[in-house]
Amino acid sequence: MSYKIAIGSSDGIHVDLKFGEVENFLIYEVSEETELVEKRKVLPGDEDADGAKNPDCASGCGAGSGCGGHGNGCAGSGDVTQRVALIEDCRCIVCKKVGFMAQKQFEKRAISVFDVDCTVGEALEKITAYYKKMDSRGGYYRRDRA
Amino acid sequence: MAKLLDKQRYKCALGAMQTVQAIERALPILHSGPGCAQKLSESVGSSGYFSPNIFPCTSINEKDVVFGGVKKLNSTIENALKVIDADLYVVLTGCIPEIVGDDSGEVVSRYEDADKPVIYAPTAGFKGNNYKGHEQIINAIVDQYLEKSDTKQKGLVNIWADVPYQDLFWLGNLRELEKLVSELGLTPNTIFGYRRGIENIKKIPKAEFNLLVSPWVGLSCVKKMERKFGTPYLHYPTLPIGATETSKFLREVGRFAGVDDAKVEALIKEHEDYYYYLIERYADLFLENRVINKQFSVVADAQYALGITKFLANDLGLIPAKQFIVDDTPANYRDKIEEEFKKLNYGVEASVSFETDGYRIHEEIRNHDYHGYPLVLGGYYEKEVTEQLKGNFLNVAYPVQDKVVLDDSYVGYTGGIRLIEDIYTVAVSRFN
Structure with a gap:
């Protein structure tokens, strides 16, 4: 069984992007080997013009223009949902920072979130080792059981 | 096959956060999942300056399982030192960080030069229950905080x-x-x-x-x-x-x-004179053989099972049925404790069972002939079974649900009198 991991990295070496900053998610496929199979582009139409670069927003959720905007909660939810949907075939997402709303969206889809500050290599090594252990024990977490 | 434990009377070793809490102005810092602390906190006189709801906790999650929770532990200790005014900070580790392999001892050692002492006790649940956890806390204080003293204070x-x-x-x-x-x-x-x-x-x-x-x-x-x-x-x-x-x-x-x-x-x-003065005044009650049960069982941890059995046999002259020790006493102590149950007055011996499973204990109580109604002193779990047998029940050990205890005690001469009062209050109330 293979699965995919989405990583936010600008140079392919460091996990250096916040979830909202990612323009191209690096998609790794893990089976026997781990290999980079795709650079999945976030379509520009997916966000507001001031999107993730909003200087007032420190959460890094990339939720576009709007924490608490328009008087009805976080107006960025639509954008987050689209971003999340873009990589919902992955087993987990690795970014430097993932905002609260995005985390909740991933949680709903049973996708693990790892907001870490390390190299891509280290992240892949640790995560694949972790999933290998989980899967070899036939636990509840195997995706093919879902 | 996995074994289910019915009505367990203890918690995991991390429950020793209560031991830390019992030390005035000592603060537990929990390196565990958020659910651990939540499950272990109880409202049995545990509010106050520090209460379980404010214990700093690393609240580790899946990310920390994969990448290690050391960073989080470090920042939790660092900030606890900044915002919470305590005299002693005790880091307690739960199962997750210890399975993952976080070197919590190393993190704590970074705070050797802090203004306040920070120590660390490994209290993963797989290392034992909260009785063992309690020992871990005291051992941590002895090992990491105290130094040998050149002088001894007389007495x-x-x-x-x-x-x-x-x-x-x-x-x-x-x-x-x-x-x-x-x-x-x-x-x-x-x-x-x-x-x-x-x-x-x-x-x-x-x-x-x-x-x-x-x-x-x-x-x-x-x-x-x-x-x-x-x-x-x-x-x-x-x-x-x-x-x-x-x-x-x-x-x-x-x-x-x-x-x-x-x-x-x-x-x-001096003490005995007063003690027996009280007993003598109520001798008619004690000698009225319909009031109190002929045989009793205690279902409690080793300390109460032994202490109460000796008291009821030696002081009140009751006959012990089987006694149950429910604290999962380590095997190497069991023989000695069993010996103690044989040292009762009048050549009476009590048989004792080290049993942690409530179902089995209740079956044994049901199947024993108490020569009348049983007297059962135990945890709240024993209330129902005792009522079914129309016996007398007193809640003395964990879990205590039908008694509020602020600073009451069963120790000493006065403690014995308190226990007599409690037992006979239950016994006489069935006739009213």
């Missing part, structure tokens, strides 16, 4: 008894033990409860000896102190309840401390 005695909060009577019991020891002319030193705290912890190495009043909990700690501080210890396995055991207790402590025999005997006489 100073450290008193160690069973686990705070797990034993709802912990505060009253410790105070009563202190009182008895000070009446012998010695100076008691305990670290738990009101106005004890860090100052008393610092006195531990200066004590002339350690007095451990418990069948097994804390034995590893007093042995450790003997090795590290050269402090000898007296292990008194029976919690002294009532005149027989308390007088024995005073004689043994007096002998060990070199207190003049005449002084000890005078003290005992």
Whole structure:
């Protein structure tokens, strides 16, 4: 069984992007080997013009223009949902920072979130080792059981 | 196959956060998942300056399982030191960080030079229950905080008894033990409860000896102190309840401390005179054979099972049915504890079962012939089964649900009288 991991990295070496900053998610496929199979582009139409670069927003959720905007909660939810949907075939997402709303969206889809500050290599090594252990024990977490 | 444990009476070792809480101005810092602390907190007199809801916790999640939780632990300790004013910070680790392999000891060692002491106790659930966790906390204090003292203070005695909060009577019991020891002319030193705290912890190495009043909990700690501080210890396995055991207790402590025999005997006489004056006044009640049950069972941890069995057999002349020890006593202590149950007056012996499964205990109680209605002293779990058997039930041990205990105690002469009051209140109320 293979699965995919989405990583936010600008140079392919460091996990250096916040979830909202990612323009191209690096998609790794893990089976026997781990290999980079795709650079999945976030379509520009997916966000507001001031999107993730909003200087007032420190959460890094990339939720576009709007924490608490328009008087009805976080107006960025639509954008987050689209971003999340873009990589919902992955087993987990690795970014430097993932905002609260995005985390909740991933949680709903049973996708693990790892907001870490390390190299891509280290992240892949640790995560694949972790999933290998989980899967070899036939636990509840195997995706093919879902 | 996995085994289910019915009605368990203890928690995991991380439950020892209550031991830390019992030390005034000591703060547990939990390196565990958020659910652990939530599950372990109880409202049995545990609110106050620090309560479980404000214990700093690393709240580790899946990310920390994969990448390690050391960074989070470091920042949690760092910030706890900044925002919470405590005298002693104790990091307790749960199962997850210990399975993952976080080197919590290393993180804590970074705070050696902090203004306040930070120590660390490995209390993963797979290492044992909260009785063992309690020992881990005391061992951590001895190992990491205290230094050997060159001078000893004459007459100073450290008193160690069973686990705070797990034993709802912990505060009253410790105070009563202190009182008895000070009446012998010695100076008691305990670290738990009101106005004890860090100052008393610092006195531990200066004590002339350690007095451990418990069948097994804390034995590893007093042995450790003997090795590290050269402090000898007296292990008194029976919690002294009532005149027989308390007088024995005073004689043994007096002998060990070199207190003049005449002084000890005078003290005992004074207490016993009053004790038996009370008993005598109610002799008609005690001798009315329809009031109290013929046989009894205690379902409790080792300290109460042993202490109450001795009290009911020696002081009240009741016949012990089977007794149940539910604290998962480590195997190497069991033989000695069983021996203690054979040392009852009038050649009476009690059989004892080390059983942690509530279902099996209840089956045994149901199937035993108590020659009438049973008297059961135990946890709240025993209430229903005792009621079904139309017996008399008193809730003395964990879990305690139908009793509020602030500083009541079952220790000593007065503790024996309190226990008689409680038992006979239950017994006489069935006739009203």
